[in-house]
Amino acid sequence: NAGVTQTPKFRVLKTGQSMTLLCAQDMNHEYMYWYRQDPGMGLRLIHYSVGEGTTAKGEVPDGYNVSRLKKQNFLLGLESAAPSQTSVYFCASSPSRAKQFFGPGTRLTVL
Amino acid sequence: AQSVTQLGSHVSVSEGALVLLRCNYSSSVPPYLFWYVQYPNQGLQLLLKYTSAATLVKGINGFEAEFKKSETSFHLTKPSAHMSDAAEYFCAVSDTGFQKLVFGTGTRLLVSP
Numbered sequence: 001n002a003g004v005t006q007t008p009k010f011r012v013l014k015t016g017q018s019m020t021l022l023c024a025q026d027m028n029h030e031y032m033y034w035y036r037q038d039p040g041m042g043l044r045l046i047h048y049s050v051g052e053g054t055t056a057k058g059e060v061p062d063g064y065n066v067s068r069l070k071k072q073n074f075l076l077g078l079e080s081a082a083p084s085q086t087s088v089y090f091c092a093s094s095p096s097r098a099k100q101f102f103g104p105g106t107r108l109t110v111l
Numbered sequence: 112a113q114s115v116t117q118l119g120s121h122v123s124v125s126e127g128a129l130v131l132l133r134c135n136y137s138s139s140v141p142p143y144l145f146w147y148v149q150y151p152n153q154g155l156q157l158l159l160k161y162t163s164a165a166t167l168v169k170g171i172n173g174f175e176a177e178f179k180k181s182e183t184s185f186h187l188t189k190p191s192a193h194m195s196d197a198a199e200y201f202c203a204v205s206d207t208g209f210q211k212l213v214f215g216t217g218t219r220l221l222v223s224p
Contacts, residue, residue, distance in 0.1 A: 042201060042216040050210060090154055102154035
């Protein structure tokens with residue numbers, strides 16, 4: 001099993017550009033999550049999904065959109081990137097109310 | 112709303128010394144509590160979790176944590192630090208629906224020879 005994978009690992013964008021981050025899991029987990037990690041602020045939840053076709057807002061959803069068309073994939077989109085979205089983005093999945101399994105992260109820089 | 116507070120953004124210990132990382136939680140219902148570790152340039156890995164069974168929880172790599180309801184604490188300890196323990200540690204609490212986690216701001220553990 002590959003676990004949770006994230007694509008790409010690194011990306012540099014200019015202000016106003018758009019991009020999509022892909023998260024994939026091969027563990028048949030129902031729940032999937034997108035977090036951002038910033039120095040001194042821990043992990044903050046952007047959006048999450050409790051099953052295929054469902055999404056919900058987390059703590060910091062503004063400027064991001066998500067889709068969960070397939071159970072194994074959870075996409076995070078930035079329609080018009082801003083420098084404030086420079087961060088490390090982590091995806092996680094979970095089978096239930098138990099532990100979350102994290103991907104390796106995507107480091108995004110917006111100039 | 113659920114929240115966690117981690118006291119100390121950095122903790123320094125010598126190799127072989129006791130490790131104590133502090134976490135206090137706020138929850139309106141009996142919580143699930145977690146400790147995760149993040150090594151440089153990696154994702155988070157679960158160290159241990161408390162899910163209302165035994166109050167003393169043992170995790171991987173010799174770490175353990177004790178749930179103290181009266182103190183609303185879930186401190187992480189290890190009797191003897193190793194150089195490989197140098198990492199960032201995050202405490203987390205489940206939300207009331209047990210669907211989401213709320214993370215603390217993290218504590219970076221530094222281990223000196």
